[in-house]
Amino acid sequence: MEKLWGGRFEGASTPWIDAFGASIEVDQAMAEQDLIGSLAHVKMLGETGILEPEEAAAISSGLQILQQKLARGELTFTIQNEDIHLNMEKLLHAEIGPVAGKLHTARSRNDQVATDMHLYLKTHVQLIQEAIHDLQTALVAKAAEHIETVMPGYTHLQHAQPIAFAHHLLAYYEMLARDKERLQDSLKRIDICPLGAAALAGTTFPIDRAMTADTLGFQAIYANSLDAVSDRDFILEFLSDASILMMHLSRFAEELILWTSHEFQFVTLTDAYSTGSSIMPQKKNPDMAELIRGKTGRVYGNLFGLLTVLKGLPLAYNKDLQEDKEGMFDTVETLLSSLKIFTGMIETMEVHSETMRQSTEKDFSNATELADYLAAKGLPFREAHEIVGKLVLACTKKGYYLQNVPLADYQAISPLIEADIYDKLASRTAVSRRHSEGGTGFDQVASQIEKAKQALQM
Structure with a gap:
């Protein structure tokens, strides 16, 4: 041919x-x-x-x-x-x-392909933002159902302090809000038209670049023809934003995987988002969450792949740039499918509220409540911290928890401790009392949900 x-x-x-x-x-x-x-x-x-x-x-x-x-x-x-x-x-x-x-x-494949990629990414970034919005909506709706569901909050994957399950979900809402903002900001660099740069030096024909940019809905044109045909920063920025977004999804997927395990039993995913085992008939595996966690690696790879392609390229166009598209397309499809899957998982998952609550009653996540209790009565917090630490050690050796310590033993440790301590140690009380702005108190969580609903216009 x-x-x-x-x-x-x-x-x-x-x-x-x-x-x-x-x-x-x-x-x-x-x-x-x-x-x-x-x-x-x-x-x-x-x-x-x-x-x-x-x-x-x-x-x-x-x-x-x-x-x-x-x-x-x-x-x-x-x-x-x-x-x-x-x-x-x-x-x-x-x-x-x-x-x-x-x-x-008056056109080259060089400015033509660059224009195509700008148009493609402009459209698909907006579709990804819509998919993020859908996931945020699902999170807020689920959070609204569980404002007063108490669960363990973790640091180092160890029970730290009790929190509201809704508060945990809203943390991911906030991450996704930043992801959406980053993508919105990237449109400033995507929404620029390279058409008219030709191969690299512009053209002798009396073209009107502003006219084509306006027809295509672009907000601006590239000021330099060399830059117009060689710039792939806008793809790198998208891939970077996509990597952060996938990292957030991967963190959440990891928690869903933990929460569905026999050891946690905090949530159950519906059959649509689970698979079985070819040999173990009892298994119900959170495979969709695992796949999202795994696909994060391919998005990272697409970013590093393009960074490597570009790192030694002289101006202007080089055939190496043919490698700029596959990773971009793959990342777009990975994001859209992952966000859709995640939205479905959140909308349909069953939350085991009582299991979550019970897990906060058989731990020492209320230790800070006792330290705060003593500090509020005038004891320096560091002294209170040491007293409670020693008490926790004694409890672990005896095999019981802070709420099981007799009042007489408490008062032997400090006369500041009174009978109201048992109410203060209850996990529900501990959560409800955290009224600081952005905290896990039920009133704060309800306020966060209303603000989120207004932002999403639910």
Whole structure:
């Protein structure tokens, strides 16, 4: 097959080398964006007089036919035509004849592919933000059901202090809010149009870059043509934001995995988000959560892969940049599917409130309550801390908990301790009393939920 760039070459191409150099199997994901960009480009060529009106109209009509065929799944792409751009040009030629060759006037594949990627990422970042919003909505709804559900709070994966389960869920709401903000901020760098930079130096044709940028809905154009075709910072930023988002999902997935275990039994995931064992009939495995935890690694890999591709590239375009797309597409699909799965898991999971509560009654997570109790009565906190630490040690040796210590023993330790200590040591009381802003007190959690609902406009 004759190459669209083959005029300079004498030798025939080799199929297996063509396959190695082709990117169509990857970049056909941008077929829609490629056609949108071409329509904007030909509109500008016609309105600036670079093409005759009838030429621009014929090309525009042909591109619209290709859009319709693409929507119906009727377009076939070939490795011989290398990438989505040359495939579309060949298909356009088949529709309208030689005038199709004028579409590429004042344009290079270099600024064309960069434009496609900006368009693709702009659309999909917004879809990811919507998916984050859905997960946040599920978290807030579940939190509203469990404002007064008490569970152990952990540090070092050891029982630390009792907290509200809703408070724990809302911590992830806040992480996701930052993820959404980061993605929103990245649109400032994504929403810039490289079209018109041509190969690297601009063009001699009297193009109107502002017109194409406006037609495509971009907020700005690249100020430097070299930068326009070589910049992949906007993809790196997206991959970095995506890595942080996946890290948050992975942390939460790890907790779900722990909570569904026999040792915790805090929650049960529905069968839709679980799988069984081929040999152990009793098993119900949290595989979807495990997969999200595992897929975090591939998103990290996509970020480091592109950083490595770019680290030694001179300006402007180099074939290495063909490696910039697969990781971007993979990350987008990984995020969208992971967020959808996570939303479903949260919406449908069963929370075992009583199990959570009981786990706070058979531990020493109320030790801080006793230290605070003594400090509130005037004892220096460090002294109170030491007293309670020694008491916990004595309890562990005797096999009982702080709420089981007789009042006489308490008063032998400190006359400041009175009969009200047992109410103060109750985990529910401990949680309810933490009224500091942003704390786990039930009133604070309820306030956080209302603020979240307003932010989400639930």
